[in-house]
Amino acid sequence: MTTSPAPAAPAGPDLTDEQWTTLVRARATDPQAVAKAYAARTRPAPLLSQKDTLFLVAADHPARGALRSGPDPMAMADRRSLLARMVTALDNPEVDGVLGTPDVIEELLLLGALEGKVVIGSMNRGGLDGATWTMDDRFTGYDAASIATNGLEGGKMLLRIDDRDAATAGTIEACADAVTELATHGLMAMVEPLPYHREDDGSLTLLKDTPSLARAVTIASGLGTTSAYTWLKMPSCDDPETVFGATTLPCVVLGGVPSPDPAQDLDSWGRALVQATVRGLVVGRALLYPPDGDVASAVEAAAVVLRAAHAGEDAA
Template structure:
């Protein structure tokens, strides 16, 4: 199924029809897409992320339901994926299946999000179960990369189950020779809400913990937040590192400046960003994505 860069009402009608009447076509679309190597050209990656809704995180900035409209999200994703320098997408199966059926994944790296069971605001949020992709499914469906979230709260016993499950995911990915990015945080509850510690010391500690998970680190990448003293953070790992963007809560020019500085550090391979670029304050997704792409791929 081939679609214009921005899906039309007819494209969405056909997507709904496929889901109801010909679900096998979705798997066929994934299997037949044109694939590329993970690293090529300048060796840097710019991945657009859209795995937030599956964890109940649909807010962006002050808008509590920004990501609730799936059609609006898919339109924004289509715009982002059509821009030069965008290497791929990170999503849960529902998002990836929609994009595949819409014909938007050719020549893109597809990253499967694995653990979405730590629902935002839940009492069990730190027991972050693996409820989305597993490695076998990603290999079978021809995905290119895996991704996990690891929030470590030393006062929450749910962390132990997440660490153990993540180690198993790393083992499976290494056995399948599938790259896997780990997104670690030191976290704690403040007034009942899980908050990530974004000091350099905390990010260094979370990186050390995540780095040791699994029986091989050969295929492990890091996905780390941009914080003060980022050069110290990058000294904590030899693993290829992608920078994450976080929520859309600040001035975009300031955010771009921090990304640019961090992208110049040794070991940094690119960006994995979602809400900040998909829901910019001025509504211009293409312009926001283009600016970020030029930061990653300086030859654009």
């Protein structure tokens, strides 16, 4: 019996041969180009856009070994395609910036795609997708010192909470330390607290019920010696009023695992975006790998939803 290969993601944008060749050559022959690119980057003046919103595209999934998007288990393994999709998304002036691990951020820097953009460095990617230790989200990427030295606007950390796994306590402590260290530098700490339930067979389920998400919000809000620079990154949910009402901290809605229906994702994000504490979107695969391959249109559709959600604030 033969197994049919998984369908590939629809063809999307691509880098030119010159862009790709120049990037790969720089990686091999000029490692100092990375430090030069960090130093030369034009930083955004305010963290928030003039509309007091923040719209980021995320690409820190591969560092955790999470390469699937939709039906294609290897979608994000094609680095040239991933970078081309990121560059296309960043070309939209309403996309404020990017969230990524050092490798992706540095490639985008070398491609000249991050001028004037917000850059948030991903800090802990040690809980590999599918590993027996997947909930052990150790810090393996940026740290607070490198984020400050390289002139980034902040750091993001994953805090998966499993009440049946004592190792969660270590992640909570590490995230608290990172929040404190980033605040010392006056930099954003973007915490992504996600509650999980472990079944007896070891499988994990993301809990999206209101009590679990609200509890996660309150845990993350109290991390570190100050919450002055803390933002929360949370999924959309059925009761956003209660979940996002559990904090005064600024929040962004994460895209999460894309559904087969992009309109359903947009509607879900829209319900969360109108909450008083919610300031924007951080979306990865749902915009970078849309079912039709049209990244530019997917990004613009998300921008429209974000604009509509905050139109009332502009008129107030």
